[in-house]
Amino acid sequence: MLKIEHGSVSFRLFLDGKSLFSHTPDAPALFLGKGEESINMYRGNFDIADRVSERYALRFVSCEGNLLRFSCPAGGDYLIEITEDEGLVRLRGHAETAGFNRLFLRIAAEAGEHVTGGGEQFSCLDLRGKLFPIWTREQGVGRNKLTEITRLADCSDGGGGDYHTTFFPQPTFVSSRLYFAHLENYEYSELDFRDARFHEIALWSTELSLVLGAAESCRALLGKLTAMLGRQIALPDWAMRGVWLGAQGGTERVTGLLDKCRRGGMDVSAVWIQDWEGKRLTSFGKRLQWDWRWNREMYPGLDAVIASDPDTRWMGYINPYLVEGGVLFAEARDKGYFVRNRAGEDYLFDFGEYDCGVVDLTMAEAFAWYKSVIKTNLIGLGFRGWMADFGEYLPADAVCCGGSGLALHNAWPMLWARCCREAVEEAGLLGDCVFFMRAGAAGSQRYSTLMWAGDQNVDWSEDDGLPSVVTAALTLGMSGCGLHTCDAGGYTTLFGMKRSRELLLRWLEFACFTPVMRTHEGNRPDDNVQLYSDDGIIAAAARLTRLHTALLPYMRECVRLCAETGVPVMRPLFLDCPEDDRAWERGNYSYLLGEELLVAPVVESGASARTLYLPEGEWVHLWSGAAYGKGEATVAAPMGFPPVFFRRGCAHEALLCRIAVEYAE
Numbered sequence: 001m002l003k004i005e006h007g008s009v010s011f012r013l014f015l016d017g018k019s020l021f022s023h024t025p026d027a028p029a030l031f032l033g034k035g036e037e038s039i040n041m042y043r044g045n046f047d048i049a050d051r052v053s054e055r056y057a058l059r060f061v062s063c064e065g066n067l068l069r070f071s072c073p074a075g076g077d078y079l080i081e082i083t084e085d086e087g088l089v090r091l092r093g094h095a096e097t098a099g100f101n102r103l104f105l106r107i108a109a110e111a112g113e114h115v116t117g118g119g120e121q122f123s124c125l126d127l128r129g130k131l132f133p134i135w136t137r138e139q140g141v142g143r144n145k146l147t148e149i150t151r152l153a154d155c156s157d158g159g160g161g162d163y164h165t166t167f168f169p170q171p172t173f174v175s176s177r178l179y180f181a182h183l184e185n186y187e188y189s190e191l192d193f194r195d196a197r198f199h200e201i202a203l204w205s206t207e208l209s210l211v212l213g214a215a216e217s218c219r220a221l222l223g224k225l226t227a228m229l230g231r232q233i234a235l236p237d238w239a240m241r242g243v244w245l246g247a248q249g250g251t252e253r254v255t256g257l258l259d260k261c262r263r264g265g266m267d268v269s270a271v272w273i274q275d276w277e278g279k280r281l282t283s284f285g286k287r288l289q290w291d292w293r294w295n296r297e298m299y300p301g302l303d304a305v306i307a308s309d310p311d312t313r314w315m316g317y318i319n320p321y322l323v324e325g326g327v328l329f330a331e332a333r334d335k336g337y338f339v340r341n342r343a344g345e346d347y348l349f350d351f352g353e354y355d356c357g358v359v360d361l362t363m364a365e366a367f368a369w370y371k372s373v374i375k376t377n378l379i380g381l382g383f384r385g386w387m388a389d390f391g392e393y394l395p396a397d398a399v400c401c402g403g404s405g406l407a408l409h410n411a412w413p414m415l416w417a418r419c420c421r422e423a424v425e426e427a428g429l430l431g432d433c434v435f436f437m438r439a440g441a442a443g444s445q446r447y448s449t450l451m452w453a454g455d456q457n458v459d460w461s462e463d464d465g466l467p468s469v470v471t472a473a474l475t476l477g478m479s480g481c482g483l484h485t486c487d488a489g490g491y492t493t494l495f496g497m498k499r500s501r502e503l504l505l506r507w508l509e510f511a512c513f514t515p516v517m518r519t520h521e522g523n524r525p526d527d528n529v530q531l532y533s534d535d536g537i538i539a540a541a542a543r544l545t546r547l548h549t550a551l552l553p554y555m556r557e558c559v560r561l562c563a564e565t566g567v568p569v570m571r572p573l574f575l576d577c578p579e580d581d582r583a584w585e586r587g588n589y590s591y592l593l594g595e596e597l598l599v600a601p602v603v604e605s606g607a608s609a610r611t612l613y614l615p616e617g618e619w620v621h622l623w624s625g626a627a628y629g630k631g632e633a634t635v636a637a638p639m640g641f642p643p644v645f646f647r648r649g650c651a652h653e654a655l656l657c658r659i660a661v662e663y664a665e
Helices: 148-157 218-229 251-263 302-307 327-335 364-379 405-426 466-477 501-512 535-550 552-565 581-585 653-662
Strands: 002-006 011-015 018-023 030-042 045-057 059-064 067-071 077-085 088-095 102-108 115-119 131-134 169-175 179-183 189-195 198-203 208-214 243-246 268-272 279-282 285-288 313-318 321-323 348-350 355-358 385-388 434-437 450-452 591-593 597-599 609-614 619-621 631-636 644-647
Touching: 002 059, 002 077, 011 208, 018 102, 018 179, 030 077, 045 102, 102 208, 115 131, 115 466, 131 169, 169 189, 169 218, 179 198, 179 218, 208 218, 218 552, 243 251, 243 535, 251 268, 251 302, 251 535, 268 385, 313 364, 321 327, 327 355, 327 364, 364 405, 385 405, 405 434, 466 501, 466 591, 501 535, 535 552, 535 653, 552 653, 644 653
Parallel strands: 243 268, 268 313, 313 385, 385 434, 434 450
Antiparallel strands: 002 011, 011 018, 030 045, 030 102, 059 067, 067 077, 077 088, 088 208, 102 198, 115 169, 131 189, 169 179, 179 208, 189 198, 279 285, 321 355, 348 355, 591 597, 597 644, 609 631, 619 644
16 A cells, blocks of 8 residues: 655655645755744633744755655754554654754545545535644634624633534544545544645644554545544444433422423433532533532432433533532542642632633543443433533643643544543443433544533534534544534523524424434523424424434444444545535535435525535435436425435335325324
8 A cells, every 4th residue: 555755855655546735845854943822711712823934945865764754954854653553554753963853744636536534523515725723622603703693702701713613623634536635633623625725734733643544435535544543332222213302390399390391292311400509500501510429409319310210321421620629629629630830729710700620631540430420420320421611721831730721722632532431341331321421522433422512502503513413423423433423402592692493393303304303402401492382382392202212223334434444424425436526515504324325404594495516326205205316406495304315226125215205194
């Protein structure tokens, strides 16, 4: 697979016949530099600036076996060792002289090439033409500096976000030329696709570990990528059946809502109660009491309720932070388990009108203690899953047992996932207990049982509303993380936004055709239409939850393939035809669900039809039975009937036809 050509002043690297590096005096591919960063954090939002004072193109010196040597005009050599193992090529580089702290590496690009990945990106499926900082953070409200919502959020607390801000960035991209590049470094980096001639990777380090893989198809490429990063295990059947009902407010209210939804015909497989530990009110809305202990006053008899209902999975909430004044906070403080500031004090910071400490997950004793909190307080109560929230807030100037906050920031969500995973394994519940996370990093794949898209607006906006979740699932899947869910109906309810009936029902339609169908009341529940608001919504939701259950035999197969091969459950239209430009251009809000289904959710308010692009194949419209070939199609999409197609002659055709008849009304 690997081939290197070199002369006295230049070299080229080929992988599977593809020219990926070309370094000449006139067009260098490798640079060293000096920079000074400035990072300011406020409630998980980061203002990052870098002043690069010097940047030097390196001069190729020699190639001795698998060792490349370059020299820098400012002095000193840079070495890259190239190894090939199990179909992957790894470039490990280091500088033989001090004084540099920035590295820039260019991978050759071609005209018409498309790239995707970058972790979970909400605004772009094809990343060409933009720069993507790799730094985990709050996704921000609105995520588009041209919108009024983002402006208001920025003016309020600097929380407006941008097209690239995400909980789960990953320095990985997949090219339509059928190769991937993955940066194994966790330091701050950037993927820059703005130049037509090359893709540039910028890194705040001179120690480099870059992995390249090539294959004959996107499927094979994802197989290699996920074999390296790790694969999510298959979900249990209960997780893919019906809906996970998001409810809160105490035992009486939650059990009452569960009964109401079931009387209305809903198939409810799980109840997710985020406020099991109590709540607090802030200007943002209803928040939680971050002291992860059962609040018996709000939830009297919860343990008995859980034990008496074995057919329902009960789920909770936890994050890796502890609120000042809480019982667990005092215990962690006394044991010295918090991340410190540079003065050696516990690093406390504002999470929105209350201060918290960060459990140091790089300290073995603190890590083990927090696992015990999960096993005792959540699993011990009877929960069989939880939202493992946050993980993005480690300050760059923090001091951890395992190193600096700057170096560890991007790895932190992966450590949080490992903590939850080990708690589940040690409780003997792996394969049945499901925790879902919003923050992630390279390696989260091998630990996290499920990812969710975070805190979307309760609106239709492309950057932060319903449409953005489709893009997020596809980019994350192409980054090696193939199990994805979302807050059906959205979460963020600010600046006059309110969840409408239409939005909730359209979002439920979309969620029905994903692995996990789950709801959230939002940060201001009283402002939002809810799953249980009236009989009409209950009836419509009941039909969709039963439809989701009817899809279980098919969904089980999709999830099995994801666990075994790394090919995601939700796939971009170009998966089997990366050369199809129209699949890249028109595929943002449509996706393949496994091998046999194509889904095009309605993502515009007031729409009663949708025009979409169908890739190669013969496609049958689920609801009408009409057949379509490759190309553009317009189909009716009345409420409750999102555009869904299946492949003619597919293995589950009989099942899908029965579903179409049974759920025709």
